[in-house]
Amino acid sequence: MCQFIILLFFTLFLPVLAYIPVYPTNSTGATTADASTIILQWYSNGSYVQNISFQIAGQGSTGINKGALVHFSEEGVNNATAPTSTPWIALISCDNNSTNASLDTDIFELAHEKGAVSALLYSLYSKACVINPGYSDRLFDIFSSPDPASSHLIEYQFSQTGQHVLSSYDSAQLNASANVITESINAGYPVSSGYLLAALTARNATATSTTSATTQPSMKSGCNPCSTPFPLMVLYVAIASVLVLL
Ligand SMILES: *[C@@H]1O[C@H](CO)[C@@H](O)[C@H](O)[C@H]1NC(C)=O
Ligand SMILES: *[C@@H]1O[C@H](CO)[C@@H](O)[C@H](O)[C@H]1NC(C)=O
Ligand SMILES: *[C@@H]1O[C@H](CO)[C@@H](O)[C@H](O)[C@H]1NC(C)=O
Ligand SMILES: *[C@@H]1O[C@H](CO)[C@@H](O)[C@H](O)[C@H]1NC(C)=O
Ligand SMILES: *[C@@H]1O[C@H](CO)[C@@H](O)[C@H](O)[C@H]1NC(C)=O
Ligand SMILES: *[C@@H]1O[C@H](CO)[C@@H](O)[C@H](O)[C@H]1NC(C)=O
Ligand SMILES: *[C@@H]1O[C@H](CO)[C@@H](O)[C@H](O)[C@H]1NC(C)=O
Ligand SMILES: *[C@@H]1O[C@H](CO)[C@@H](O)[C@H](O)[C@H]1NC(C)=O
Ligand SMILES: CC(=O)N[C@H]1CO[C@H](CO)[C@@H](O)[C@@H]1O
Secondary structure: OHHHHHHHHHHHHOOOOOOOOEEEEOOOOOOOOOOEEEEEEEOOOEEEEEEEEEEEOOOOOOOEEEEEEEEOOOOOOOOOOOOOOOOEEEEEEOOOOOOOOOOOOOHHHHHHHOOEEEEEEEOOOOOEEEEOOOOOOOOOEEEEOOOHHHHHHHHHHHHOOOOOOOOEOOHHHHHHOHHHHHHHHHHOOOOOOOOOEEEEEOOOOOOOOHHHHHHHHHHHHOOOOOOOHHHHHHHHHHHHHHHHHO
16 A cells, blocks of 8 residues: 555656756856766777766766767657667757757656767856756766866867768667777777767776776777877876775
């Protein structure tokens, strides 16, 4: 009986979520970068690294998320849009609610339904994105770009890999790229052009997870021509060594 009442309670009160449960703000310090990072890589062996802000941890997440980074908004996707099993990360602008936003499904739920493994919020007009305080779903790890400069830089990387880059969510195109994206994730660098390979790592990611253990050496070797990641790797190793000594 008690369980029935609890069930009834949830059935009645859960579907109150709105479209994008996030708002833009200009107040300083609303979202600050922490030790979480985004590593963007494009063919051939180009990369960009940036500290981002960890907002919400997904249930049972390791804190390490990899896939193709694509823009995602309710402007072009609704619940009838096909999903994909190719790993992808939703790049979501918090600037505007779509005019045809559904009031039943919020943007994170929609992205999760389509197969997103994680989400990154950004604003091109305001200082930062703030998730509504009442939002408590833990579908996947949600990160936020800490400032407009970082948002513009992340946006800029879509121009790095030529004209035919996979820029917005497209189930058919993601399906067609399933093999190369999976191969790239395993190799630690993009094996072909046409997409941005992203790795979003939470500040408290479990360092012992097999994903990070197998990826870090290949990240290092996969980045010979680029400048930022290798010193960062040295820094990680140095920090890890100090921690081991303590
Ligand atoms: C923040 O400031 C910019 C211009 O400085 C403005 O365009 C934007 O609408 C502001 N955002 C908010 C949430 O007030
Ligand atoms: C950026 O990330 C690195 C590595 O995780 C960390 O050592 C550094 O302190 C971070 N920077 C900021 C400003 O949080
Ligand atoms: C990271 O910290 C968040 C709280 O900020 C927690 O919910 C999550 O489980 C932690 N993740 C790991 C992998 O420890
Ligand atoms: C949203 O509305 C615009 C026009 O208002 C329309 O072109 C677009 O197809 C709609 N998107 C979806 C996913 O329904
Ligand atoms: C999306 O789902 C809602 C409720 O689940 C439904 O009312 C709506 O008609 C659906 N829209 C489409 C395009 O299937
Ligand atoms: C979008 O709509 C929701 C629900 O009305 C609201 O909570 C959120 O702040 C809005 N976000 C923006 C960017 O307007
Ligand atoms: C892509 O693959 C998924 C299954 O992995 C399927 O459900 C979806 O319909 C496919 N998309 C298209 C456009 O065929
Ligand atoms: C990228 O780096 C990897 C690892 O060092 C290397 O095997 C691969 O040939 C490089 N790709 C290109 C196109 O240079
Ligand atoms: C597409 C769209 O409506 N963009 C608007 C989003 O909101 C900012 C201000 O916050 C406007 O400047 C954009 O034009």
